[in-house]
Amino acid sequence: MKRILIMMICLAGSLKGFSQAQPDQTYSFSINEAINYAYEHKDSVVNAGLDVKSADFKVKETVGQGLPQINGTASFQDYLKIPTTLLPGEFFGQPAGTFIPVKFGVKYQSNLSLSATQLLFDPSYIVGLQGRATYKELYNRAYTRSKIEVAVNVTKAYYQVLVSNEQIKLLDANIKQLKQQMDQTAAQNKQGFVEKIDVDRITVQYNNLITTRENTVRLLALNYQLLKFQMGMPIEYNLTLKDGLSDVDLNEDVAATVADTSFYRNRIEYGLTETNLKLSEFDLKRQKAQFLPKLSANASLSESYQDNSFSNLYSNSFPSSYIGLTLNIPIFNGFQRANQVKQSQITVQKNQNNLNSLKNSLTLQANRAKITYINGLQSLNNQKRNQELAREVLRISKIKYEQGVGSSIEVTQAQTALEDADNKYIQGLYDALVSKVDLDKAYGRIQ
Structure with missing residues (x-):
């Protein structure tokens, strides 16, 4: 009895430890919640946040040089x-x-x-103090850039899962109606109204759709894993999505021209390059200060x-x-200080050129993203119409075939056209969603 009691206590302790070691591994996130989770767990963002802390200590180190x-x-x-x-x-x-x-x-x-x-007096130290805020700004903006990149990647991966789910719904609808048609044709064949080849044609299409669905389900599982990877979530965790495709605003108003022509200043890349220019200017001042006692x-x-x-x-x-x-x-050091000043001047000029070039580049990116998004919307709307037309053609073809005025080949071709229209619609849907993300990024709307 004593031995049994000891075993029960040990077992209870083991189960308690196991329950504590297994956290709640099921999550349900909207897009915004998934992005916020990534801000806290994705390694690139976490490391960028650590760089910000390291920059604070670097600034304190610089300040400490002026203390006793x-x-x-x-x-x-x-x-x-x-x-x-x-x-x-x-x-x-x-x-x-x-x-x-x-x-x-x-x-x-x-x-x-x-x-x-x-x-008591060191011009280089004074310049270093003047540039400490700009130095911290560089790492803060780098941290923001990491967050933007993660937000873009998580959003695209989230959309990919939504599109895969939509594709499975379309496949299920086609499989359901094709199964009904296959059963009806098989029954008609037994009654002698249709040939065996008609049953075989529909069976081939049905089997192909079943295989396509199985492949899509496996890809959906992979897309979930990709989303969790972009979020910094362990792959073995369970994740469900709150948002649906109906929650995504796809309209041409999103691509409206920004009234402020200096929208490129909202881009983090411009801010980073601007900060690098400021730092190079401080470095030039520091090099010039080397001439002073x-x-x-x-x-x-x-x-x-x-x-x-x-x-x-x-x-x-x-x-x-x-x-x-x-x-x-300082009196003479073989013109080393003078040459260092000239090198710093060249660096300032290069950073200024980079800033001017980046302005044009970001403007071009925004224009390209706008056109790509508008074209994607038009293609998506066109694919929607084609999808409806293909569905109507299949309906009519089936009616003609049932009434004896159409052929099974015509029905098979209509079914193939519908599947092709569905695939193009899915691709157009994903392209439109991705181009919307790229557009928001190009206009600096993702921060």
């Missing part, structure tokens, strides 16, 4: 053999030209010192201990201290 720099040192020497110095013999009444060996010092020596320096104050306090007996070493001390100023005036 205090260092303490301690030393101990045991002279196993005290250094010997030769003194002229005439000092001790010996003949000229002779030397007397004399040992100076004691066996044990120890020094304790405290030194401090304070920067630097002034610092310094002070030192030390205690020296000497004795031939280790036990009495710290009985007596010999203190010393000083304060002073150090002025460092």
Whole structure:
């Protein structure tokens, strides 16, 4: 009985640990919720956030260079053999030209010192302080860029899942009506009204649709995994989607021309390039500041201990201290500073050129995205009409065939045309959704 009780306690503890180790792995997200989840879990965003924190510490490190720099040192020497110095013999009444060996010092020596320096004037340091806000801005904008890229990737992956679900619905509808038609044709064949080849044609189409659906279901599972990957979610977690295709606003108003012609300033790429230009300008100022003198104050306090007996070493001390100023005036260094300034000037010019070129590039991207989106909408609407027409042609073909004025080949061709129209509609739907995301990104609407 005691053994059974111990086993039950151990089993209960194991189950408790297992339940604690298995978190709730089922999630249901809208697009916005999926994006917010990715902001917290996607490695690229998390690392960009860590870079922002690292930049804060880098700024504090720069500020710390202007604070007092205090260092303490301690030393101990045991002279196993005290250094010997030769003194002229005439000092001790010996003949000229002779030397007397004399040992100076004691066996044990120890020094304790405290030194401090304070920067009073350094143009390079002043420029560094001026550029610290711009330096932090660079990493904040890089963090925003990572979030935008993740938002775009998650949205596209989310849409891919929605489109795959829509494709499965269309396949299910076609399979259902084709199954009814196959059963009716098989019954008519048994009654002798239609030939066996008519049944075979429909069966081939039915089998092909079943295979297509199975392939699409497997692709849907893969699309879910891709979405979870883009979100930074473990693949083994369960995920369902709240939003549907009806929640996506697909209309030409989205592509309306932006009134503000400087919309490119909303693009994070422009902000990053602009920040790089500012940093290069600060670097140019820093290089020019190298021509100016630097002034610092310094002070030192030390205690020296000497004795031939280790036990009495710290009985007596010999203190010393000083304060002073150090002025460092650059005079000539082989034109290195001048050449460094010229290099920084070229970097500023290149960054300015990059900014001007990026402005044109972003404008071109926005125009291209707008045209692609409008074309995608027109193609999608056209595919919708073709889909309805193909469905109507199939309906009429089936009626003619049932009334004996049409052929089974005509019905088969109409069914194939409907499947082709469905596939083109699905492709057009995905293209339109992706082009909408690209359009929002091009106009800087995703932040």
